[in-house]
Amino acid sequence: MTKLIKSFIFALEGLKYTIGTQRNMRIHYVAALIVLLLAMYLPMSKVEVLVLFVTIILVLFAELINTAIEALVDLVTEEYHPLAKVAKDVAAGAVLLTAGLAVIVGFSVFYPYLQSLFFSLKTSETASYPANMGLAVIIVFNFFLTMFLKGWLHRVDLAGWEPSMITSLSFCVAALIIAVTGNLYIGLLALLLLGMVMGVRLRDQVNRKPILLGAALGTIVAGIGVQFL
Numbered sequence: 333m334t335k336l337i338k339s340f341i342f343a344l345e346g347l348k349y350t351i352g353t354q355r356n357m358r359i360h361y362v363a364a365l366i367v368l369l370l371a372m373y374l375p376m377s378k379v380e381v382l383v384l385f386v387t388i389i390l391v392l393f394a395e396l397i398n399t400a401i402e403a404l405v406d407l408v409t410e411e412y413h414p415l416a417k418v419a420k421d422v423a424a425g426a427v428l429l430t431a432g433l434a435v436i437v438g439f440s441v442f443y444p445y446l447q448s449l450f451f452s453l454k455t456s457e458t459a460s461y462p463a464n465m466g467l468a469v470i471i472v473f474n475f476f477l478t479m480f481l482k483g484w485l486h487r488v489d490l491a492g493w494e495p496s497m498i499t500s501l502s503f504c505v506a507a508l509i510i511a512v513t514g515n516l517y518i519g520l521l522a523l524l525l526l527g528m529v530m531g532v533r534l535r536d537q538v539n540r541k542p543i544l545l546g547a548a549l550g551t552i553v554a555g556i557g558v559q560f561l
Contacts, residue, residue: 350399356427357395361428364388369437376444387437394430398423439520447516467508470557474504474550481549490538495545502529511558 335424349355371381401423405416475497482494506522529555533543 339505346396350396354395356400357392357399360391360395360431363434364392374442376441377444380441384441387434391430392429392512394427398427411483443516450505466557466560467512470508470554471501472505473557474500474553476547478549492541493545495543495549496533496542499529499543499546500550502526502552503547504554505550507551507554508558511554558559 351361353356367384371384402420405419409416410529478495478497478500482497485491485494503526508520509522530543534540
């Protein structure tokens with residue numbers, strides 16, 4: 333009985349280690365908590381909840397195996413070796429596949445509920461805002477405003493706070509697409525593209541303030557601009 337308890341404690345230590353040292357595991361845990369909160373709120377069937385449970389466990393299991401392989405490779409050799417790279421890359425690929433599966437499952441399970449909520453919030457089946465040349469004016473205005481702020485902040489020696497032009501335009505365009513189309517599918521695709529842009533930008537930049545400020549600026553300009561269409 334003592335060995336059983338010790339093995340359980342060691343397993344918990346392994347989970348705690350991955351959460352404390354692996355950023356991706358923390359992301360998976362946060363995503364799992366959000367999914368579970370939605371599962372408690374939405375009137376989901378038993379089968380749907382079980383599918384979500386299995387998917388969450390698969391993703392966490394893959395990340396645990398990936399962490400174990402990385403630790404084992406680092407234990408064997410501290411020098412660069414092509415086979416060590418292959419082992420780590422293949423393990424990371426397994427995590428990527430399970431994460432992709434989780435996205436597909438989550439979208440399939442939650443979409444009917446999100447669709448009903450989306451249409452209940454819409455006042456009509458038509459677009460929320462008309463698509464006209466005003467959209468181009470909003471985008472151009474966002475460009476000039478972002479450029480003005482970049483120049484002004486550079487002049488007052490606050491270059492680290494200059495909003496990112498790429499992020500500002502990306503969020504402005506995506507927000508306009510969501511506002512004009514009023515379509516859940518297109519809105520989700522726009523959000524997916526935004527996520528990809530943010531992921532690449534945050535990965536490549538040490539100073540993340542310009543990216544976050546650009547995202548906020550583009551969203552605010554689009555939100556105010558559509559009120560004038």
